[in-house]
Amino acid sequence: MGKKNDIVKERNNVYTLGWVAFFGGFGQDMIQPILPIFYSTVLGLSKETIGLIEGSLTTIVSVFKIVSGIISDKLGKRKIIVFIGYLLSAISRFLFGTVFFAWQAFILRLIDGIGKGTKDAPRDALVAQSAKEGHVGFSFGFQRMLDTLGSVIGPLVTAGILYLFASGNMRYRIIFYIAGLISAITILLIGIFVNEKASSASKEQSKFDFSVLKDKFLLFLIIMLIFTLGNSSDSFLILRAQDVGISPVIIPIVYAVFNLFYASLSVPAGSLSDRIGRVKVMKIGWIIYVLSYIGFAFASRPWHIWIIYIFYGLYYATTEGIAKSLVARIVPDNKRGTAYGLYNASLGIMTLPANIIAGYLWDNVSPSATFFFGAACAFIAFLTISVSNIEKAA
Template identity: 40%
Template sequence: MRKFHRNVWAVSLTSFFMDISSEMVINIIPLFLFNVLGVRTNIIGIIEGVAEATASVLKVFSGWLSDKLRARKWLAVIGYGLSTLSKPFFYFAKSWGMVAGVRWADRVGKGVRTAPRDALVADSIKPEQRGLAFGFHRAADTGGAMVGLLIAALVVWLAQSTNLQLGENTFRTVVLISLVPALFAVISLAVIAKDVKVQDASAATKISFKRLGKPFLVFMLIVGLFDLGNSSDAFLVLRAQERGVSVLGILLMLAAFNLIYALVSTPAGNLSDHIDRRLVIIGGWLLYGLIYLGFALARQPWHVWTLYCAYGLYYGLTYGTAKAMVADLVAPELRGTAYGTYNAVLGMLDLPASLIAGVLWQGVGRWAGFGPSAPFLFGGGLAVLAAIGMAIWRPQTLPGSTE
């Protein structure tokens, strides 16, 4: 890893700081909405889904723009800056509408930064280290999430909010603390990273999904099937609370999840550099299906704890590996557009996925829904179908192959 380009280190450090900031707040937003503001799960599903979907078009556009301008760094810096500027407004939120507005503004920043950032990493690393680099980035990102959650847990503990309710003052304290690492994230990328020259930007004169190629588009269809059942993790947090896990317990559980995620990401990415990447993704999706079945059947708090720790293994196996596979499937001059498309599709599907989960849980109107187990059975089933699709699919060149 000493041979990594400075951009890999810069992006990883930035993600580390930003996730300290984001995870402190994002994981307690559903508890704040549900416990303090009394918002129903179907509304929470809409908020979380739209939070990602609002950024979807921007992800495609910012990725294409970074291809056209042959520049990744400053678009990413602008995106991180927008997210940082939006965070203070959580402090003043007193209605679910305002929470939603700030959440969506934060995701606009994510939409601007994500594709150029991922393309900057892909541009800066040798193909044989692609999985390792993205795995390392995910490990840094997740390590920041763990630190952020531990800080939030400390705040909750000091506030003695160890019951099932999250105090309004405690939420606002966490928001204030989260502003410091967010600022460090922007500074890290602006100071350390530098743009890498893209060999040819002629293909980026206009946005064209056809130019991304059939292998990439088939990959996106399969990933899209999986993501339709991959609702917001807010539902996992609500399930944990529903099964009797306290707010402090939830934060510590999420910290343990992120520790496992961080430990697994780098070796999983390295493994995907030496075998067919599809095998790593398939294994992760099958594990996801089993975990979601477990969440549907969970009865005790320790069941949820065990499942959430295993959830970190799924994340570690798949997230960095899938990002590396995107770079395998498209030409270098189209990477920004490809990463924009990849992230946009996942973002757009977050809305129906989270809406479906919320409706399955608590219904809509006079219909009471199927109960807390339903969204997890649905998500687990689609994960298995997607894994089968990935196993059947045979791209012309095997991503991750060292041949």
């Protein structure tokens, strides 16, 4: 009976953490479509400065992703660390409504990023631990689906607020306040409904080290670093949409449609990876990314952006959750906190140079050059993973 109750609790963890991701994505993507515009039109920042803030944020966050993963393995506790991470993000998003200077924006984005870095690895380890055998891809796909559904509703709410308040900077600040309150719902869900199974890992098994950084997992991280060098912030996609003539009021709707396709395809893509292999599905996703970035490079009309953004949603569905389920496949349970910390960090370490390069190419060469560079890096990563032996393990 006790074992059956444990199974029910673990299954409920998958569902609850999915809804945690929903409200987290809701709050985050209320502000994401307007953040680049807020930076450039309200704060008056250059593209290079925007890239520097967002890139510096992600790079520093990477440290917290690693540390939180290692600590969660060492303590054998995930829930409290996830709780603290979501709390920091909720507070920073609410306070962003008080920003008037670049240094204030940097500090609050840093706090939001620290929250994200703190929660990501232990949350992913909780999902992997709670997933039924043979359903890891589905479980991460389910989480990505709800996360992304929140990212559909968030931009639509933002678009409504922008429509109601047709002018003035206060409308941006109202969005930040509401996003912070919605993000706070995650704290209640974690505190009340998430149940953590006592860790069976010994002190020796969970010691403070990087022994997981070897073999197939190390190879996978290297490939991800190659890909991420060209995967600059999606803020540049929003700026590209504005560049070809889409108004700030419509941009959140475009972003919502993109997330709708992403959400609707995440579970099917995750289930497909359980059947045919995670690397095969990821390779499809990276080819879609290459084609999407080439499309952004050549885009010259607003309708081009609509079509490319929809196609780009398929890239996210076939890579985000599936990459995390791949980590769960090639790393033992008692090392997954550290592994997810290192994995998530690999997506962040290269983001600073990626964003600086993207901003430099945009300002000094052309907007198209930013996307050609991203497509090239993704294609190199595709070729590298194609000749690797990771496929055999996943």
